[in-house]
Amino acid sequence: MAALCRGRHRWKGLKGLLVFTRNFTGRYDYDLVVIGGGSGGLACSKEAAQLGQKVAVLDYVEPTAKGTKWALGGTCVNVGCIPKKLMHQAALLGTAIKDAKKYGWQMPETVHHDWATMAEAVQNHVRSLNWGHRVQLQDKKVKYLNLKGSMLDEHTVRGLSKAGKETILTAKNIVIATGGRPKYPTQIPGAVEHGITSDDIFWLKRAPGKTLVVGASYVALECAGFLTGIGLDTTVMVRSVALRGFDQQMAGLVTDYMEAYGTRFMWRSVPKRVDKLSSGTLQVTWSDTETGREHKDTYDSVLWAVGRAPETKALGLDKLGVQLNKQSGKILVGPDESTSVPNVYAFGDISEGRPELTPTAIKAGKLLAHRLVGHSADLMNYDSVATTVFTPLEYGCVGLSEEEAERRHGKDGIESEDTCW
Numbered sequence: 001m002a003a004l005c006r007g008r009h010r011w012k013g014l015k016g017l018l019v020f021t022r023n024f025t026g027r028y029d030y031d032l033v034v035i036g037g038g039s040g041g042l043a044c045s046k047e048a049a050q051l052g053q054k055v056a057v058l059d060y061v062e063p064t065a066k067g068t069k070w071a072l073g074g075t076c077v078n079v080g081c082i083p084k085k086l087m088h089q090a091a092l093l094g095t096a097i098k099d100a101k102k103y104g105w106q107m108p109e110t111v112h113h114d115w116a117t118m119a120e121a122v123q124n125h126v127r128s129l130n131w132g133h134r135v136q137l138q139d140k141k142v143k144y145l146n147l148k149g150s151m152l153d154e155h156t157v158r159g160l161s162k163a164g165k166e167t168i169l170t171a172k173n174i175v176i177a178t179g180g181r182p183k184y185p186t187q188i189p190g191a192v193e194h195g196i197t198s199d200d201i202f203w204l205k206r207a208p209g210k211t212l213v214v215g216a217s218y219v220a221l222e223c224a225g226f227l228t229g230i231g232l233d234t235t236v237m238v239r240s241v242a243l244r245g246f247d248q249q250m251a252g253l254v255t256d257y258m259e260a261y262g263t264r265f266m267w268r269s270v271p272k273r274v275d276k277l278s279s280g281t282l283q284v285t286w287s288d289t290e291t292g293r294e295h296k297d298t299y300d301s302v303l304w305a306v307g308r309a310p311e312t313k314a315l316g317l318d319k320l321g322v323q324l325n326k327q328s329g330k331i332l333v334g335p336d337e338s339t340s341v342p343n344v345y346a347f348g349d350i351s352e353g354r355p356e357l358t359p360t361a362i363k364a365g366k367l368l369a370h371r372l373v374g375h376s377a378d379l380m381n382y383d384s385v386a387t388t389v390f391t392p393l394e395y396g397c398v399g400l401s402e403e404e405a406e407r408r409h410g411k412d413g414i415e416s417e418d419t420c421w
């Protein structure tokens, strides 16, 4: 009888339509269990709940090697877009203050930036977003579980608490949206012990000081940009090209501007080791890939921005037969975000071939929720997604880079124009 009552049918109004949704709780605990409470997982779980589904979302943050940890909301909220944009804004304000004098603003001769004040404000803002997400889940009747999820079968998730307590949840459908984490170059002695990543920088209580940023991805250049902008001695170590995948002419404008802005660049260089000196400073040894010569310098902080790894290891996907791309480690998905195992879906940064961006993860999550409920068959369109690099010279783009257009269509198959506004 209890099972019958639990397996009730409900009528729910939606945008003027009467929609029939069946709760599968007679057979499973939930209609949908989402593993990962970041940009995508939260959007998908909230949307599904609003469509009448019984939903649980598991989110768990493994602390960094430095012990940094954060709360609900995933990469964008805690260690990505949001704190990054706020620190970028802090740097832009510094530039504006310098310019302001020439526009007649009376300023003291020197102005200083205080990291602790900025960090506290940024961290408090992030905490308010963490809280906001919890409240929204509660309001929308999504069960939030601070558990590390893994898959036991295509309908069963095992959640593990920090204290090691196990919770088993069953669901008709399971969605994996566990995102990714920064990689450490573990082959470099001292890299893990003495380095930090973008998962730490926004949560530092004290200024990182003279900083070496290793890598030339957008994450590397954005971090180097705001560190330079707030007045820190900042160097970027680049093995080959900056902003790989972006239009290289534009990448050149971005790095030229940064050099003029005060960021140092060490081109064609690769780190060899990091040693902590008795003074507490970090001695970095690197080699020039053209001459093979070794160099050394000391820094207060070394920030590795050498790529991100998908969070699949703890999920038990191999036992279940969920297919991964062997090179990237990401989950192979179809256009409807389905994996190779029925009833198991994946999207966002964890899935192969998707842009690693928050708006696409949110939109894809909402559309997936609609398809799972049977409300629509609309697929996410991942073509021509616009993106911005928040370096001191902000750069926005959409569509193919010139290099990619040439690769696809040949040099004679495209027209390109330098346009100045």
Ligand code: FAD
Residues within 6 Å of the ligand: 035, 036, 037, 038, 039, 040, 041, 058, 059, 060, 061, 062, 073, 074, 075, 076, 077, 079, 080, 081, 082, 084, 147, 148, 149, 150, 177, 178, 179, 180, 198, 219, 311, 314, 315, 347, 348, 349, 350, 355, 356, 357, 358, 359, 361
């Ligand atoms: P995530 O947001 O990473 O969420 C995954 C969640 O799952 C995390 O909370 C994780 O702890 C949790 N998790 C992992 N494993 C488990 C498990 N086994 N059980 C339970 N929970 C688990 N994007 C933009 O669009 N614009 C930007 O300006 C931008 N700036 C960025 C700046 C930086 C420095 C970085 C690192 C990223 C930035 N991004 C930006 C990218 C954006 O943050 C990601 O694309 C987005 O967060 C991906 O969302 P997601 O839902 O796939 O994963």
